[in-house]
Amino acid sequence: MTGTKDTSPIGMTNVEDRRVPFDHISSADQFLITFQDGDHMVFSGRGRMAGGEKDALFQTYIRMSSTAFWDAYLRGDATAKSWLTGDGFKIVLGADGAFEKKLR
Numbered sequence: 408m409t410g411t412k413d414t415s416p417i418g419m420t421n422v423e424d425r426r427v428p429f430d431h432i433s434s435a436d437q438f439l440i441t442f443q444d445g446d447h448m449v450f451s452g453r454g455r456m457a458g459g460e461k462d463a464l465f466q467t468y469i470r471m472s473s474t475a476f477w478d479a480y481l482r483g484d485a486t487a488k489s490w491l492t493g494d495g496f497k498i499v500l501g502a503d504g505a506f507e508k509k510l511r
Contacts, residue, residue, distance in 0.1 A: 408469060410445020410504075429507065436480075437509040438491065440472060443502065464503065472496055 409425035429439040442449060442465050446458065449466070453459040475496065479488035490496060497506040 408440045408442070408450070408472075410442040410447070410449055410465075412444055412446040413449075415447055429509070433509070434511065436492070436511055438472075438476065439507040440468070440500070440504055441507075442468070442504040445504070461503070468500060468503065471499065 409422070411422060413425050414421055426439060426441075429437050442461075444461065445465055448456060448459060449462050450469070453462060472491070475487040475491050478484040479491055492508065492510055500506050
């Protein structure tokens with residue numbers, strides 16, 4: 408999970424660096440969510456920092472997709488896996504981000 412504005416001054420990480428694991432792992436199903444206009448604070452809490460109008464919405468997507476992933480791959484839940492590997496989550500996410508998958 409990342410965002411189109413997910414940069415970091417620590418280590419000078421840029422947006423493109425965030426997708427390196429997704430692009431290079433090929434031995435298992437892979438998923439990548441890129442939140443439109445999401446920055447790094449979406450994942451850790453913004454505190455008093457400016458921005459974050461969509462943080463609550465993005466955090467809902469994070470909970471939804473993470474729970475489905477764990478249910479699918481740890482619990483063997485076929486419905487959760489179908490929702491992820493099909494178009495279920497992509498439809499829910501809509502224009503708020505991009506959902507990419509590589510299925511093995």
